[in-house]
Amino acid sequence: MTAPVAPRDEQVIAAQLGRAPRAIHAIGHRCPCANPDVVVTEPRLPNGTPFPTTFYLTCPRAASRIGTLEGSGLMKEMEERLRSDPDLAARYRAAHERYLQARTALGSVPEIEGITAGGMPDRVKCLHVLAAHSLAQGPGVNPLGDEVLELLGEWWSPGPCVEPDPPVDGTVEIP
Numbered sequence: 001m002t003a004p005v006a007p008r009d010e011q012v013i014a015a016q017l018g019r020a021p022r023a024i025h026a027i028g029h030r031c032p033c034a035n036p037d038v039v040v041t042e043p044r045l046p047n048g049t050p051f052p053t054t055f056y057l058t059c060p061r062a063a064s065r066i067g068t069l070e071g072s073g074l075m076k077e078m079e080e081r082l083r084s085d086p087d088l089a090a091r092y093r094a095a096h097e098r099y100l101q102a103r104t105a106l107g108s109v110p111e112i113e114g115i116t117a118g119g120m121p122d123r124v125k126c127l128h129v130l131a132a133h134s135l136a137q138g139p140g141v142n143p144l145g146d147e148v149l150e151l152l153g154e155w156w157s158p159g160p161c162v163e164p165d166p167p168v169d170g171t172v173e174i175p
Contacts, residue, residue: 002026002040002136009036015162016058022046025106028055028136033160037062038132040102043109050111054103055132061161065152066127074151075124078144082122088143095142096121099133 005024012035013021023045028038037059045051057063082089099116103109118129127148134145 002028003030005036005039012036012162013039013058016060021058023051028132031059031062031156031160033156035059035160035162037156038135040106040136043103043107043112050109052103052112052115053117053129054099054106055129055136057128057132057135059155059161061158062131062152062155063128065155066131066148069148069151070127074148075119075127078124078147079119082124091143093121095133095145098137098141102137 003026005027009027010021010024013024016035021039023042024039025042026040027036028040029036031037037057039056039058041051041054041056043051043054057066082092096116099120100114103116117126118133119125120130124130124144127144130142130145131148131152132145133142134149139146
């Protein structure tokens, strides 16, 4: 599921990231609070740098919780399971292929051809990427991303992670 990027989306994403967003192609997923929480990025940044992270998690609350999971040793445990569970490894490799297909649909970047993100298809390097992939492409696409989302709980339940200030003079200020 992707959606066009509205001006308010850009403002929310800038507030989430603490910087202006770069190379956004579309909104990959919306949090239940209605804010974007995953963006689909172009495979090449405006300055020409290849950018393999097609699905980029923007919600700081979800990102913080995922950082805690990364610090818990979860990535090492997932990698061990990839080595010992052929079915899980095959599903993770299929997730890698789906990721590549999604990026290739946005454009060809020879420098990163065959490279996804998050360690796919053999390693687990970034749970943020795996969760963003699962959010953007739906349950069942990335088995480890689905596990991460399950462990996160309802990160959105306290309400939106950010809100641009209401317009005063026709523009929206970012906190």
